[in-house]
Amino acid sequence: MSTKPKVGFVGVGYMGHGMAKNILQGGYDLMIKGNRNRVPVESLTAMGAHEAGSLAEMAAGCDIVFLCLSNSPQVEAVIRGEGGLLANGKPGLIVVDTTTANPVSTMALAAELEAAGMHMVDAPLGRTPKEAEAGTLDAMVGAAPEVFERVKPVIDCWAGSVTHLGPVGSGHKMKLVMNFLGTGYAALYAEAFTMGAKVGLAPQLVRQVIGGSRMGCGFFETYTQWVCDRDPDAHLFTLDNAAKDIGYVCLMAQAAGMANPMSAAVRNAFASAVAQGKEADYMPMLADHIASLNGLDLGEEVEKGRG
Structure with a gap:
């Protein structure tokens, strides 16, 4: 037995x-x-x-x-x-x-x-x-x-x-610290690609320079598989789930009695996308949402960069 x-x-x-x-x-x-x-x-x-x-x-x-x-x-x-x-x-x-x-x-x-x-x-x-x-x-x-x-x-x-x-509780606390970094990177990358496009730098050029520098990482690689290659399966994690996670991060920070200006800003970036019906989109697609807020179509910017 x-x-x-x-x-x-x-x-x-x-x-x-x-x-x-x-x-x-x-x-x-x-x-x-x-x-x-x-x-x-x-x-x-x-x-x-x-x-x-x-x-x-x-x-x-x-x-x-x-x-x-x-x-x-x-x-x-x-x-x-x-x-x-x-x-x-x-x-x-x-x-x-x-x-x-x-x-x-x-x-x-x-x-x-x-x-x-x-x-x-x-x-x-x-x-x-x-x-x-x-x-x-x-x-x-x-x-x-x-x-x-x-x-x-x-x-x-x-x-x-x-x-x-x-x-008990240590695992979930660590996971939220990790997901704060992940959602934070996603929000930073989204704004960076829009900023680049706004000043005339194609998304491919941003990927080439950042990806080959000390600021490149595995998450940046998968993120840019959507932004630059338009691969919808690059990172199968929805904006709705990401918004939930960063919301929990902010609750944890509040319970700890700390000031959390960065995680609050990241939460707002994801909440904005979800509020506009993007909840089923995946994490790297936050870049398209931020681009749209700034009057850009990121897919079109990629195509321009290929010309």
Whole structure:
């Protein structure tokens, strides 16, 4: 009989599918709970996963449950809901939240689970769905040491790099610091390309000079695959999700009692795009929004630069 824990997984979308697949391939008995999209659910059940009829069934039958959802309200509903994990889990259940979430919410949920004899781990992700499928994501983990040791073998199935940062909440805090930098770069790049075009520098020239300098980086490379090459799949992360993340950054800063002029400005850049119906656009497309505010079509500026 296997001594491995029984694992549940809620949210088998872009990132979750690959993570769940790699847990299965690690030899774990896996129960999944999907959403309206049946494609990833059917893919995983064909590989041997069991589909839970309810969260209550998963909570009662699993030792560790992973969450990979869109935001903190969804996480709160899965944990606190009438048919959720808190009401139906057995003592010792570990809930691992890989969502990019609000640490204030995470800490509150952790306290409620602890009071019921359960445990919370936050393990937000770095990298993309490509690395999720390959099992090479980055995991930033907040957990008590003994709980971390119990979940690490399962996280190792889908992560190439696992960093235990400290107690519960540490992972989500670090993820928000990281996403502040990412959204900040996106907003800076958007304005820089518009500024260049306004003064007669084609986007390709900006890419050539900046990309080859000390200010170039991997994020700049993927960003310019959209701006200069018009590759819509360069960075598949929506402006709506980015706006959510930078909003959480500002809430974290507010809770810490700090002045945050830069993150507030970045939040406004993304909020402006979302307010004008661009929420389904991807991160580098913020550059087109900023260009439009300044009376430019960035695609046309790219074409001019080819002439």
